[in-house]
Amino acid sequence: MGLFSFGYDSFMDKRNVDTLLEARWIIPVEVEGTLAEHAIAINNGLIEAILPISEANSRYYSSNHIKLDNHAIIPGLINLHTHAAMTLMRGVADDLPLMAWLKNYIWPAESRHVDTCFVRDGTMLACAEMLKGGITCFNDMYFFPQAAADVVLECGIRAGIGVVVIDMPSAYASDVDDYIDKGLAIRDHCLQQPLLTFCLAPHAPYSVNDQTLTKIMILAEQLQLPVHIHLHETKDEIKNSLAENGVRPLMRLHKLGLVSPNLIAAHMIHLTDTEIELFHEYGGHIAHCPTSNLKLASGIAPVEKLLQKGINIGIGTDSAASNNRLDMFAEMRLTALLAKGYSDNAEAVPARQALRMATLNGARAMGLDQITGSLSPGKAADITAVDFSSSSLSPCFDPISHLVYVAGREQVSHVWVNGRLLLNEGELVTLDEADIMQQARRWQHRLVS
Template sequence: MDASPVALLPDWVVPVVPEGRVMTRTAVVVEDGRIAALVPVDDLESSHAGIDRVELAGRALIPGLVNMHTHSAMALLRGLADDLPLMRWLEDHIWPVEGRLMGPDYVRAGTELAIAEMVRGGTTTFNDNYFFPDVTAEVAIRTGMRAVVGMPMIRFPTAWAQTTDEYFRRGLEVHERFVGEALIGLSFVPHAPYSVDDAAFERIRTLAEELDLTIHLHLLEAADEIESSRREYGLHPLDRLDKLGLLGPRLLAVHMTQLTPSDVERVARAGVHILHCPDSNLKLASGICPVARLDRAGANVCLGTDSAASNNDLDLLAEMRLASLLAKGTSGDPEAVPAARALSMATIHGAKALGMDDRIGSIEPGKQADLAAIRLDAIETQPVHNVISQLVFAAPRSQVTDVWVAGRRLLDDRQLTTLDEDGLLARTARWRQRIAETPAD
């Protein structure tokens, strides 16, 4: 954390709350890792005499982006298996490779790669769903990144755990170890309704209520999920989750591409948070989440990238753009999900879903100084008629110049400050070779 107070002076401040607001000639004062004040530039000398200034000419300052769904370590599998349907992609390619190589070293290297990519794209918080969450948390703490790590549950053995009891035991050990860490949040991450049984779901519900944790779940990602649930349990997945007491505001439901209009109203009434991953859903041809309808119904829609293995990037700026365009195109309404709402989905909506909207997701005094500066004076984003539209519809992630988490500068003029880029690339190259040389089963 930067020790002394500092004033950030961008051309524009986009606080997100209230939605659509853009402030000019405004300094953001950061002290002890928090946003201390928003001060008119003309008053800065009188209110904060002698304060260090960071000039951010030509840039917009936004809250750090919140990536609400990813599997960070899978960055090592980027491009390994493309142009396949979901279950073939998982069962024939991804799960076999993970089964052969999964372990702490793999997760450490993949998470470092993912964090580097996310920071360079303006992301300051990621909601992770993967094995060895203790390793993910360690890397996040060491690199200064904010993360919510999940305690995994799936009904077959993995390198992380062999039995249901071991999944719970190891998960609760992770909770006990990291529950007090400032940069780390925790959740339960049962994989999906088709891979977790009722008894495990019931235990998760009880523990989530006792520990006040969210439940981060792949749900209604593909069409055959509904019929398989009816065959195995005699219930639609939403009915099954409702029966198990899981259909409520603790539930962070990822994908949700198979919703009917009545389903939309149902999940909105229940307070379920929707984690929309448009790029991954399109690439796997899983379907399209009805975001415009969900937004109109009052559901809290957030954005995630999914893994780099299915996306193939961790670019939340691109997800904002795609989410807005998909909502317009599928609804036939050009006013659906305007730029300001897309930015909210990538910031304050994610913070709300995580129960962290009192700490992150907007530029307001008292909140953590999780911030990203994005250059708008480049050819690709000129002229600037509307700052927020330019951020959502035009700005590439390569124009993110500076990023702070809790006041600590993780990206300084495009240079990573807590990760060695050359060492990271060398480790990634070694893992690529190892993956290529690992024999198939």
């Protein structure tokens, strides 16, 4: 019997399934190791079985029988922190520290240009990039979330949509209550959409006051929603919090009741041992964004120390305006390398752990680990195929190591979400890439002018 095979009576005829997918290697993630020469049976959007190819061919048949003889099959990558629509501002202001970047360039550009069309076109551009890079799910935080949700449903990717809240008016909302009311109305409207989940998304402690954070805490408990927030990203954030509030940002959130298993804290770079212990005790999750942290000179997160405490860490790209790529292969590699260099420990964050951080850990943070994040019967068929046939990936002694240290997003050949093929031989199935690029050029001209 195959490691994951189930529910088969040897006297039955072959079972017809929607897709039968064979590969050189299957990497389940939830169960450590690699399955060589195995197949996945997919039916009604779910993984029905994972078993050796010979057994799969004797038990199942499908009119959609795909053989990927030189590929590794992995769970779809999960981008735990991003602002998808900001992909239209890729490179608009580089080589600046965070607050100068935000105050002098990003926030002014947003006040002039961000509307429903901007968010739709920017999210479409981001989804195209993410799907081509093997990302099947992203956790978003941005204005006009209905436009982002519409794009997700149109292209077939999976997403967590943030009910964004910030203590300043915008073209999207006039005040805190308006942000919350509009966001929750979108959530209510989309409750039956299996590809969409929602979280409360207060921007950051420095842009949201205590009264607003208390509202967020109450709503999170009432509705059982995650809270997605930027936290401990820069030294200045902490210094200003001490000056204005008398405590560091994490302790402020703790006093307001927000540090809990519902919390997804993006960045978490500057932490004391006491804060790490507190975060572990209350069960929060971290979205680690190594490239953005480096590019904005925010710092390097103590990933090894956090993992040693058992804190769940996923990986995010942040926005393409601060990264400047939505490339989870690059983030996996940098996560592993930075942890080793920062800790003087070559065994810190081995390849298998980096892959888990980019898949199952992200799903767990979003409350989706029973649905996605690993390859297992009963879970959604959110699958990425990576082509190992290139000379640059030869020889291969360990496919998991190769995925983190050698492969790049250019090797992604196929992507399925909920069993639906969205990328076929590197070509987008549900999105018109030429039209997306045309719209991006139009926005470039507007932003420049």
